[in-house]
Amino acid sequence: MNKPIRVVSVFCLVLFMALLVNATYLMYVRADSLSDDPRNRRIITATFSRERGAILVGKEAIARSVPSNDKYKFQRTYSEPFKYAPITGYFSWFNQTGVERSQNSVLAGDDSRLFVTRLVDLLSNTDPKGGNVQLTVDRAAQDAAWNGLEALSGNAQGAVVALEPSTGRMLAMASTPTFDPNGFASHDFSAVKQFGDKLNADESEPLINRAIGTTLPPGSTFKLVTAAAAIESGDYDADSMVPGGFRFQLPQSETTIGNYDDGNCGGRRITLTQALQVSCNVTFLTLANELGNDAMAEQAEKFGFNDTSLEDLGGQAKSLYPRDMDAPQTAMSGIGQSSVTATPLQMAMVAAAIANDGDVMRPYVVDEVRAPNLSVLDRTDPQSISKAISSTTADELTKMLVATVDLGTASPAQIPGVEVAGKTGTAQSSGDRPPYAWFVSFAPANDPQVAVAVLVQSSDTSPDEIGGGALGGPIAKSIMEAVISP
Amino acid sequence: MGFVHRRRRGAELFLLVLALAVGIGAYAAVGLGVEGAIPADMVGYGGWLTGLIIAAHITVRLVAPYADPVLLPLVAALNGLGLAVIHRLDLTYEALGEEQHTFARQQLTWMTLGVVLFIGALVLLRDHRVLQRLTYTAGLVGIALLILPFLPVVGREINGARIWINVAGFSFQPGEVAKVMLVIAFSGYLVLHRDALALAGRRVLFVDLPRGRDLGPILAMFGVSMMILVLQNDLGSSLLFFGLFLAMLYVATERPGWLVVGGLMFGAGALAAYTFVGNVQNRFNFWLHPLDYYDDSPGSYQLVEALFGQSWGGLIGRGLGNGFPERVPFAYSDFIVSTIGEELGLTAVMAIIVCYGLIVERALRIALISRDGFGKLMAVGLGSIVALQVFVVIGGVTGLIPLTGLTTPFLSYGGSSLVANWVIIALLLRISDQARRPAPRLDPVDETSDDSESTQVVKLR
Numbered sequence: 001m002n003k004p005i006r007v008v009s010v011f012c013l014v015l016f017m018a019l020l021v022n023a024t025y026l027m028y029v030r031a032d033s034l035s036d037d038p039r040n041r042r043i044i045t046a047t048f049s050r051e052r053g054a055i056l057v058g059k060e061a062i063a064r065s066v067p068s069n070d071k072y073k074f075q076r077t078y079s080e081p082f083k084y085a086p087i088t089g090y091f092s093w094f095n096q097t098g099v100e101r102s103q104n105s106v107l108a109g110d111d112s113r114l115f116v117t118r119l120v121d122l123l124s125n126t127d128p129k130g131g132n133v134q135l136t137v138d139r140a141a142q143d144a145a146w147n148g149l150e151a152l153s154g155n156a157q158g159a160v161v162a163l164e165p166s167t168g169r170m171l172a173m174a175s176t177p178t179f180d181p182n183g184f185a186s187h188d189f190s191a192v193k194q195f196g197d198k199l200n201a202d203e204s205e206p207l208i209n210r211a212i213g214t215t216l217p218p219g220s221t222f223k224l225v226t227a228a229a230a231i232e233s234g235d236y237d238a239d240s241m242v243p244g245g246f247r248f249q250l251p252q253s254e255t256t257i258g259n260y261d262d263g264n265c266g267g268r269r270i271t272l273t274q275a276l277q278v279s280c281n282v283t284f285l286t287l288a289n290e291l292g293n294d295a296m297a298e299q300a301e302k303f304g305f306n307d308t309s310l311e312d313l314g315g316q317a318k319s320l321y322p323r324d325m326d327a328p329q330t331a332m333s334g335i336g337q338s339s340v341t342a343t344p345l346q347m348a349m350v351a352a353a354i355a356n357d358g359d360v361m362r363p364y365v366v367d368e369v370r371a372p373n374l375s376v377l378d379r380t381d382p383q384s385i386s387k388a389i390s391s392t393t394a395d396e397l398t399k400m401l402v403a404t405v406d407l408g409t410a411s412p413a414q415i416p417g418v419e420v421a422g423k424t425g426t427a428q429s430s431g432d433r434p435p436y437a438w439f440v441s442f443a444p445a446n447d448p449q450v451a452v453a454v455l456v457q458s459s460d461t462s463p464d465e466i467g468g469g470a471l472g473g474p475i476a477k478s479i480m481e482a483v484i485s486p
Numbered sequence: 487m488g489f490v491h492r493r494r495r496g497a498e499l500f501l502l503v504l505a506l507a508v509g510i511g512a513y514a515a516v517g518l519g520v521e522g523a524i525p526a527d528m529v530g531y532g533g534w535l536t537g538l539i540i541a542a543h544i545t546v547r548l549v550a551p552y553a554d555p556v557l558l559p560l561v562a563a564l565n566g567l568g569l570a571v572i573h574r575l576d577l578t579y580e581a582l583g584e585e586q587h588t589f590a591r592q593q594l595t596w597m598t599l600g601v602v603l604f605i606g607a608l609v610l611l612r613d614h615r616v617l618q619r620l621t622y623t624a625g626l627v628g629i630a631l632l633i634l635p636f637l638p639v640v641g642r643e644i645n646g647a648r649i650w651i652n653v654a655g656f657s658f659q660p661g662e663v664a665k666v667m668l669v670i671a672f673s674g675y676l677v678l679h680r681d682a683l684a685l686a687g688r689r690v691l692f693v694d695l696p697r698g699r700d701l702g703p704i705l706a707m708f709g710v711s712m713m714i715l716v717l718q719n720d721l722g723s724s725l726l727f728f729g730l731f732l733a734m735l736y737v738a739t740e741r742p743g744w745l746v747v748g749g750l751m752f753g754a755g756a757l758a759a760y761t762f763v764g765n766v767q768n769r770f771n772f773w774l775h776p777l778d779y780y781d782d783s784p785g786s787y788q789l790v791e792a793l794f795g796q797s798w799g800g801l802i803g804r805g806l807g808n809g810f811p812e813r814v815p816f817a818y819s820d821f822i823v824s825t826i827g828e829e830l831g832l833t834a835v836m837a838i839i840v841c842y843g844l845i846v847e848r849a850l851r852i853a854l855i856s857r858d859g860f861g862k863l864m865a866v867g868l869g870s871i872v873a874l875q876v877f878v879v880i881g882g883v884t885g886l887i888p889l890t891g892l893t894t895p896f897l898s899y900g901g902s903s904l905v906a907n908w909v910i911i912a913l914l915l916r917i918s919d920q921a922r923r924p925a926p927r928l929d930p931v932d933e934t935s936d937d938s939e940s941t942q943v944v945k946l947r
Binding site for chain 2: 001023039046
């Protein structure tokens with residue numbers, strides 16, 4: 001009977017090997033995908049009752065966990081909730097957003113980069129702690145951005161993004177109206193649910209981070225892209241003579257479009273610089289029509305349109321420059337109308353690229369992640385995404401934008417003793433909605449340290465260029481001042 | 487005189503010390519992990535466990551000195567670890583205010599009873615071949631035990647499976663004891679009829695098929711398995727009994743033809759069950775797509791929570807007291823492996839599987855060296871029970887095969903199973919003692935005598 005016993009032994013060996021292999025598959029290979037399942041309450045309960053790491057701006061924590069006396073042991077608190085809500089996001093039992101979500105593994109202490117720390121915790125039998133996340137945000141710039149948006153009258157909805165042109169560091173990001181993340185961090189889960197339901201029902205959409213999540217027609221600020229495409233084509237420079245005049249007739253159509261003040265931009269032939277200074281619609285309609293859809297789309301995409309670039313935060317909407325527009329639509333796109341839409345972040349990237357000799361840097365908001373013992377685990381390296389324009393084109397555009405601030409529509413952003421480059425925009429969208437005021441700028445023009453985009457959607461926006469500048473200009477100015485003069 | 491096995495009792499004692507370190511150490515770790523302090527009854531508990539194990543060891547030394555030295559330490563370690571893990575769950579259940587939170591205490595009582603029966607079996611049963619006389623009695627008792635749960639007064643249905651009886655306030659699963667009875671019955675029957683089953687038959691396509699009239703016993707066993715499946719709603723036990731029978735039949739007859747016939751029959755039966763019994767179909771769907779049925783009722787909530795828990799445990803686990811095994815219903819019995827996976831990690835799960843693997847390996851080794859057919863068959867049967875049961879339950883909990891309700895030998899909470907398994911180990915030790923003991927010397931009384939054939943003195947040592 002020994003032969004069949006040996007066969008049975010081999011069979012049993014196979015059974016046990018299958019168990020071992022399957023256990024390894026389940027608990028090692030498949031573990032990550034099961035951890036990501038939103039129904040896996042273990043993960044959230046564990047992170048909820050752990051000393052979660054802090055989110056730091058400068059040396060101060062804007063989000064941290066403090067001991068609490070209930071069964072979860074720690075309570076997440078946000079020291080300046082509204083000002084930083086679009087960046088930090090919230091951390092609740094049900095969900096996380098913003099940096100709380102994108103850096104969850106580090107903050108919760110689960111990240112593989114924290115392996116050594118975890119091993120030490122395990123051996124010393126101490127409770128694991130989360131690592132800290134240092135943001136790129138500049139406190140003074142963020143204060144200026146937030147105060148500027150807060151000061152707007154009425155129920156203004158607005159957003160601000162400030163980037164460091166040479167690196168892509170996010171120096172400020174604010175959005176109004178916004179929410180209090182402390183309301184989500186509560187341990188009273190029914191109150192959290194109610195709080196969330198109320199915010200979701202709010203028509204002013206406080207949960208949306210308008211700085212990266214709202215796309216609107218960029219209006220005249222898009223003339224920067226049109227001008228860039230024109231100069232890159234090789235046929236134009238800052239002093240080239242371009243058509244001005246009262247009206248432009250759209251191709252294949254009877255419709256004509258005038259300038260914002262029904263003026264003639266100062267003549268039938270004007271320099272490109274002057275056209276930008278007075279934000280001459282006729283000039284840029286003509287240029288876009290002449291360059292065509294392909295060239296315009298290519299230039300827009302080099303600046304980052306039709307793609308997302310921000311990896312540190314969720315919810316970035318794609319800024320769009322459609323590649324299938326017909327001739328009249330393409331002409332309209334030259335002044336940032338028709339189907340062109342952009343986020344404030346995208347417009348800040350355009351300004352930053354011009355300021356940075358044409359290099360588009362990937363925007364980022366997480367500077368460093370640190371272990372609980374403060375040793376640096378990882379530091380974000382600036383990364384160039386694309387070369388949007390040549391450095392000569394960038395110089396030409398800078399010259400033109402400085403003139404626009406010094407002499408033209410963007411004068412509200414003037415800073416005494418500093419050369420500022422900037423451009424206003426007012427997008428007339430559909431009839432009954434108020435126009436959007438845009439402002440993009442960077443300073444100092446000869447050594448740019450900050451690029452800003454401001455978007456204000458408000459019933460108080462006057463439908464003209466100066467009006468757009470009047471709303472966004474002062475905010476942009478105060479942010480630039482905050483960065484330049486520490 | 488040829489090769490003589492060493493007794494190796496010293497080695498057994500050393501391994502037992504390690505096994506006790508596992509059990510008592512785990513108990514201390516539970517106290518540290520859950521309550522932050524060594525449990526107050528540490529000395530009493532440790533002393534009790536040590537006492538039981540030492541008693542078992544001394545019994546083996548006295549009445550089965552040649553028995554296999556590895557089996558007892560293996561089951562001591564598993565039982566001790568199981569007790570600690572059940573105690574860990576008790577603490578959480580108590581904290582949650584649940585009514586039942588003394589599983590570990592009851593389990594320790596059952597373990598005590600198990601060890602007493604283990605000692606009793608070894609002391610009373612000095613030669614396993616005595617059991618061969620009880621072939622048909624054991625068979626009848628086994629069948630009777632299987633039928634007991636259906637009887638109106640004593641039978642109980644708990645959690646959808648009618649496999650319980652209730653006597654004087656104690657719930658008991660007679661199926662656990664029936665396993666042992668049936669192994670004895672099969673061994674006795676097969677060792678007598680193996681020639682008939684093995685030699686008669688015809689050859690079809692390279693496979694020796696058995697004779698029609700020899701199909702009787704296999705048909706009977708098939709009927710019993712299907713009855714368990716359909717009436718008791720117990721897929722696991724059904725598979726266990728039939729698999730056990732097939733393995734023993736194959737070993738007895740050395741003819742793979744029986745495996746083919748049996749496999750086909752079980753396949754057909756399982757297919758029919760899949761088609762006609764909704765429960766089986768559900769189990770199958772939950773196995774294939776566990777995550778899709780999480781919120782359904784009946785759904786795969788239990789299995790998915792177990793998978794979540796084990797994957798969360800990862801390589802080294804969360805540490806005793808730092809997981810949430812209570813999220814899995816029946817974490818202390820059928821799903822104890824998921825509790826271990828969550829809190830002690832893949833490392834511990836692998837260690838447990840290897841321990842079971844060693845138990846099976848030891849059982850089959852005993853079968854190989856056993857000198858009598860009855861012993862061989864019994865050892866194979868007892869080893870197969872452990873192998874099949876472990877495969878079905880751990881495979882089910884880790885998602886390898888469809889989930890079926892079976893207890894994990896020695897680990898799970900459950901008195902019937904624990905007691906029956908201790909008896910299984912006692913029987914294996916008894917067979918191995920017989921097998922490893924030096925063969926009786928046959929000395930003629932007087933070598934010069936002419937008719938040396940007439941009388942011989944048989945020396946047993």
